[in-house]
Amino acid sequence: MCMKDSPVPQEQIPRHIAIIMDGNGRWAQAQGLSRSDGHIAGAKSVKKIVERCVELGVKYLTLYSFSTENWSRPEEEVNALMELLMTQLASEVPALAKQGIRLVHYGSRDTFSDEVLEALDVANAATAEGGVLTVGLALDYSGRSELLQAMHQIVADGVEVSQETLEARLYTAGTPDPDLLIRTAGEFRVSNFLLWQIAYSEIFVTSQCWPYFDADALDAAVVDFAGRTRKFGAVT
Numbered sequence: 001m002c003m004k005d006s007p008v009p010q011e012q013i014p015r016h017i018a019i020i021m022d023g024n025g026r027w028a029q030a031q032g033l034s035r036s037d038g039h040i041a042g043a044k045s046v047k048k049i050v051e052r053c054v055e056l057g058v059k060y061l062t063l064y065s066f067s068t069e070n071w072s073r074p075e076e077e078v079n080a081l082m083e084l085l086m087t088q089l090a091s092e093v094p095a096l097a098k099q100g101i102r103l104v105h106y107g108s109r110d111t112f113s114d115e116v117l118e119a120l121d122v123a124n125a126a127t128a129e130g131g132v133l134t135v136g137l138a139l140d141y142s143g144r145s146e147l148l149q150a151m152h153q154i155v156a157d158g159v160e161v162s163q164e165t166l167e168a169r170l171y172t173a174g175t176p177d178p179d180l181l182i183r184t185a186g187e188f189r190v191s192n193f194l195l196w197q198i199a200y201s202e203i204f205v206t207s208q209c210w211p212y213f214d215a216d217a218l219d220a221a222v223v224d225f226a227g228r229t230r231k232f233g234a235v236t
Contacts, residue, residue: 006056007219012226014179016060017053017218018201020193021046023185023209030209036080041211043088052215054099054133056222060175062106062136064193068145071111082112085139086119093123102130106171107141136175143195146171172197180225182218184210202228 006013021042028038046063053061066081089103096103103123112120120139150169151161159165167173178194178201186207190198204221206213 004052004055004215004219007223008226010057013056013058013222014202014225015058016062016176016178017058017180017182017221018062018064018178018194018198019049020064020181020183020187020191021210021213022183022187024211026185027209027211035077036084038211039081039084043084045211045213046088047092048214049218050096050101050133050135052218054101055215056218058133060134060136060178062138062172062175062178062194064138064141064191066107066139066141067192068108068140068142069192071140082116086116089119089123093126096135097127097130100130100132101127102132102134103127104134104136104175106136106138106146108145109140111140134175136172138193141171141193143190143192147196166196170196177201180204180221182206182221184208184213200230200232202230 024038024042025035026038027041028035031037050061065085070081071078093103105120105124109117120137147166147170150166153169154161154165172194177197177199181190181194181198181201181203183190183203183205186205188205194201202225204224206217206221208217
């Protein structure tokens with residue numbers, strides 16, 4: 001694969017990009033395919049975006065892969081998603097480890113099957129030394145639940161409530177907040193994703209459904225980000 005030039009200077013590349021990957025089902029419907037086919041196509045887009053993030057020098061990529069609310073979807077679709085997750089982990093992890101890409105899981109572990117948990121644990125362990133790019137998979141993730149569990153842990157630990165003690169107990173502890181939040185499929189909502197962490201993230205919404213989102217689309221989002229003035233609540 002021929003590496004594309006960066007669309008902006010390196011200092012303007014976001015350190016952390018988070019993506020709400022929406023529109024697999026709508027893409028599949030438009031193609032006359034099943035929702036499962038849409039998720040398979042979406043997995044191909046994940047691979048393209050991971051590769052482009054490495055080329056751009058992005059250090060953290062967090063993907064909203066399966067929300068806690070997604071458990072309410074039809075059982076057939078949920079099962080297909082879990083099978084796709086395990087298949088993708090088994091096939092992609094060796095190459096990811098070789099490229100220095102680290103996988104981490106953000107979310108609850110309580111509802112997954114032992115088989116899925118084992119696949120996640122094996123993937124995390126196999127890529128643990130990766131320092132090129134950290135890919136966070138938000139699976140069985142809920143921003144509200146994350147905050148609640150962090151608060152419960154603060155109470156259980158008997159420590160003072162502060163920004164620092166709360167952040168240390170989030171699923172994403174140790175990961176910098178996203179600089180850029182991308183949402184596909186034209187929806188203007190954050191859908192319970194990284195509610196604490198995106199307080200000052202720049203938001204980019206595209207009408208493209210996730211399976212259409214490619215390296216050029218990511219570059220467009222990065223160019224848009226580079227043109228923003230980030231004030232973090234201050235006056236400049």
